[in-house]
Amino acid sequence: MSLVTRFAPSPTGYLHVGGARTALYSWLFARKNGGKFILRIEDTDLERSTQESVDAILEGMQWLGLDHDEGPYYQTKRFDLYKEVVAQLLAEGKAYKCFCTVEELDAMREAQMAAGEKPKYNGMWRDRTDHPADKPYVIRFKNPLDGVVVIDDMIKGRIEIANAELDDLVIARSDGTPTYNLTVVVDDWKMGITHVIRGDDHVNNTPRQMNILAALGADIPKYAHVPMILGDDGKRLSKRHGAVGVMQYRDNGFLPQALINYLVRLGWSHGDQEIFSLDELVQLFDLSSCNRAPSAFNTDKLIWLNQHYMKTLPAQDVASHLAWHVAEQKLDISTGPSLAQLVQVQAERVKTLKEMVEVSRYFYEDFSEFETSAAAKHLTAAAAEPLALLLAKLTSLSDWSAEQIQSQIKDTATELNLGMGKVGMPLRVAVTGGGNSPALDITLTLIGKARCLARIEMALAYIRQHTASA
Template sequence: MSIVTRFAPSPTGYLHVGGARTALYSWLYARKTGGKFILRIEDTDLERSTQESVDAIMEGMTWLDLDYDEGPYFQTKRFDLYKEVVAQLLAEGKAYKCFCTVEEVDKMREEQMAAGLKPKYNGMWRDRTDHPENTPYVIRFKNPLDGVVVIDDLIKGRIEIANAELDDLIIARSDGTPTYNLTVVVDDWKMGITHVIRGDDHVNNTPRQMNILAALGAEIPKYAHVPMILGDDGKRLSKRHGAVGVMQYRDNGFLPEALLNYLVRLGWSHGDQEIFSKAELVELFDLANCNRAPSAFNTDKLIWLNQHYMKTLEPAYVAKHLEWHVADQKLDTSNGPALAELVKVQAERVKTLKEMVEVSRYFYEDFAEFDEAAAKKHLRPVAAEPLAAVKSKLAELTEWTAEAVHGAINAAAESLGLGMGKVGMPLRVAVTGGGNSPSLDLTLTLIGKARCLSRIEMALGYIQNRAADAE
């Protein structure tokens, strides 16, 4: 049997990290088994579905590099098919017209609750033929009245639901549009889906969908319900916990490899291994090793993974993702080091790509003033002589390499009989404007000779003015 999985989001908002994890698990299972992965957009909620949300889903899938073999399919383009199936169920006596008003259904449920019963539609029109004319109606599926539905869930284990617990759900609204449980069933059937991997908030839908599939004579797929993701407070992950949309993590400076690696471990494990390449995940992923219990989101762990990937992936690749943040923060990098070179010196010093841009402006832009605290501590009158000496040595260089720059700084310190601390910190503040940077030789090399000499001259002027003010 060829494995076919699907990811079927509703375009009513951004691509949630929970949805991304479901997509990832479905993608991995298809890739591991040499099967097929389908993307289906479930846009039948016409009031809430938006093109903006469709775009957000597609952008998220592209950013995560979860490629699909078929799709995207849109349910709104398949209404004729759904209507055919509803008509078939009606003709075969497996569905019926229900003329109950909303008020009547509400009343029967209130009465059931008052009697201590589970509220559900009572089948009032199930076997009636006295259909009124010119009266709106919905179409309900004739759910079996006895027996049980057995779900051999690949994650949660065996689940049994008595048909007596289920009511005759609506499969077509009064305006003729199909409902979620009908469209999902038809699409899974017609697309040959063999494995449905989705969040466990769908467990209650599964027995209903299995019964409709059985009524259609369709092969029933295997189900795997993934436990929900919780926030660090034990409650369902939501906006109050911070970013929950996939592209928000991109915007916050995370690499897709970090988010994918984090999400796969948020409910699945392979021994104690924490870091996985995509190829390793395809080889090792197994639904049997998914957790049955919910997992809690830990942003600190995600940050740790992001730092790992910033440091270990090819700098040129990381630089491609850095470009988005450069543009977002409106940093002109045309006059300065290549972004790949920036990644090499900054990756170990920051947590995110967004932060990398924030702390790297001095490589590309001149500044009008120095950080107040750093200048007060290091650009004192006593620093004027070593700064002037370094400026002189740097100006003499005929080649601007890290080795040459390092030698010039050492020579200046030795000529004055000073330790590197007396020279290094004033020089760092002079050329970067603040007190933090990568190693001085690399920092100066990337900033460039002319810019460094100009900034040192600016620092000497600052020290001179400071000394004059003190008199």
């Protein structure tokens, strides 16, 4: 039998990082074992499911590079199948109609709690045949009354749940729509899912689903429940910890390779190795090496990984992701260095792609003002002479190359008997507008001769103006 995994998100919001990690584990497990990875959209919550959320999930999966072999399937398009299965269970005496009112169910639970018992449905309609003709009803599954359900969990180990702890869960509502536990069972059965990898918040659902599968005579998948992700304060990861949606990390300037590498290590390890390519992950990933305990999200670690990938991936690959941020920040790059060139000179100087665009505008756009603090410190009366000499030397250059530019900067410092800082810093502020940039020779090369000369002239005018008014 071929191995089949699935990722089955509910489209009630963005693709959460916890869901993305589950999808990644399922994808890796299928890819490593030559199996199939299915994407299934569980959209039966008609009130909360939205097309916007579906689009966000699909966009997140695509951005991460987690391609699916089948799907996306939509549960709302499979209602006829679910109704057939419910009818089959009714016909075989494995499900029954329950006519309890909400008030009766509330009273049942209150009485059980008052008696110190676990509140659950008591099966009062399980064997009754006196069905009223005009009263609404739900369909409940006849859960076994004795024995235990054993989950040989691939991460958590052996879990045993007594059937006496489980009640007869609703599998179809009074309006005929199927419930989550029924649709999941039918889909896993019909899609031939062999391994269910999902969050450990589903552990309580698993024995119920296994019992329904057994009642249908279906093969029961192997289960692996992944522990939750916590914030750095030890509480469940949520919006209060910052970005939790996958595409928010894209928007914040992270590379998908960095997020993939971070998420896989958030609960899985292979010795002391920290950096993994996707090919390495496919080769090395093993569910038995996943942690049983929750993992804490550490944004600083993600930033470190992002910087690593910005510096080590081919510049053109990084540039393809940088282009989105360029468009988002409305930076006109029609004149200036290519984005690959920008990556090569800025990758080691920033933490994110978003920041790279923010600090690189001077390569493409002219400015009318200098940073106040940088100008006050470096565009002083003493800077006028080296800037004027540099202007003359750079104007005469026919070869606008890094080597020639560096030579003229050194010659200026030597000729005026000044330290390089007294020449280089005024020049940096003049051509970039501020006090930070890559190496000056590279920076000037990429900005271009005409822009550099015009900016040096603007800096000299600034010095004259401020010297005269001092």
